[in-house]
Amino acid sequence: MSSFGVSISPGVARARTRALPRSFYARPVLQVARDCLGKVLNVRRQGIEITGRIVETEAYRGPQDLAAHTAGNVRTARNEAMYGPAGHAYIFLIYGMHIHFNLVTGQEGQGHAVLIRALEPLQGIDRMLRYRRRTLRSVTSDSPALTNGPGKLCQAFDISREDNLRDLCGQPAPEIFLSEGPRARCRRTPRIGIDYAGSWRLKPWRFIEPGNRYVSRSPRTTLTGP
DNA sequence: GAATAGATTGTCT
DNA sequence: GACAATCTATTCT
Numbered sequence: 236m237s238s239f240g241v242s243i244s245p246g247v248a249r250a251r252t253r254a255l256p257r258s259f260y261a262r263p264v265l266q267v268a269r270d271c272l273g274k275v276l277n278v279r280r281q282g283i284e285i286t287g288r289i290v291e292t293e294a295y296r297g298p299q300d301l302a303a304h305t306a307g308n309v310r311t312a313r314n315e316a317m318y319g320p321a322g323h324a325y326i327f328l329i330y331g332m333h334i335h336f337n338l339v340t341g342q343e344g345q346g347h348a349v350l351i352r353a354l355e356p357l358q359g360i361d362r363m364l365r366y367r368r369r370t371l372r373s374v375t376s377d378s379p380a381l382t383n384g385p386g387k388l389c390q391a392f393d394i395s396r397e398d399n400l401r402d403l404c405g406q407p408a409p410e411i412f413l414s415e416g417p418r419a420r421c422r423r424t425p426r427i428g429i430d431y432a433g434s435w436r437l438k439p440w441r442f443i444e445p446g447n448r449y450v451s452r453s454p455r456t457t458l459t460g461p
Numbered sequence: 462g463a464a465t466a467g468a469t470t471g472t473c474t
Numbered sequence: 475g476a477c478a479a480t481c482t483a484t485t486c487t
Contacts, residue, residue, distance in 0.1 A: 330478055464487100
């Protein structure tokens with residue numbers, strides 16, 4: 236589907252790639268979630284560069300949103316990053332074994348964040364393969380299972396809880412950051428895996444690039460039910 | 462393709 | 475002690 240990132244040599248791309256400014260994140264969370272589609276996630280460390288194009292996000296908007304970890308403005312050690320300044324990472328462990336990567340948005344103290352749910356691999360695919368094969372031996376370089384879910388992409392990009400609170404902005408670019416990419420088309424659906432959130436589970440706060448094979452679940456599947 | 466079970470642990474009541 | 479912004483394998487159709 237994407238024709239992005241095929242013509243520039245890695246050296247040239249690295250020199251040109253800049254982190255998105257904090258002003259990108261310091262906006263209403265729904266706008267940021269939508270605008271993240273098509274942007275590129277970059278992880279550079281230990282001489283390794285891994286990049287992918289974001290194709291699925293979700294917005295979480297406390298304190299009213301019952302699906303957000305900041306629902307009711309209950310501040311805890313875990314959700315502290317969500318209350319911090321925009322442009323930082325909020326990372327947590329879920330189901331005892333999976334990592335989720337979020338972008339803190341809006342104004343400090345609001346408790347808003349964007350979950351990165353899926354992306355399309357661009358660079359460092361052999362490295363993604365190595366990391367993902369630690370738990371899924373059958374995965375191949377062109378398999379959607381490489382990065383088509385929030386836990387999967389964190390494993391593929393070697394993102395861990397140690398990256399919580401990391402600043403994603405600055406010059407030169409930090410270890411983890413977002414950079415510009417071609418604007419993506421967008422479709423909205425309800426969010427995934429938040430059946431406990433009452434009527435908030437119906438909010439169309441999930442953003443996907445329609446038709447992209449790395450989206451975690453198809454809209455048809457998502458919208459089935461009462 | 463869809464539905465289901467089981468895994469596994471930090472966090473909060 | 476219950477639960478969770480999930481993933482994988484298995485068992486169906």
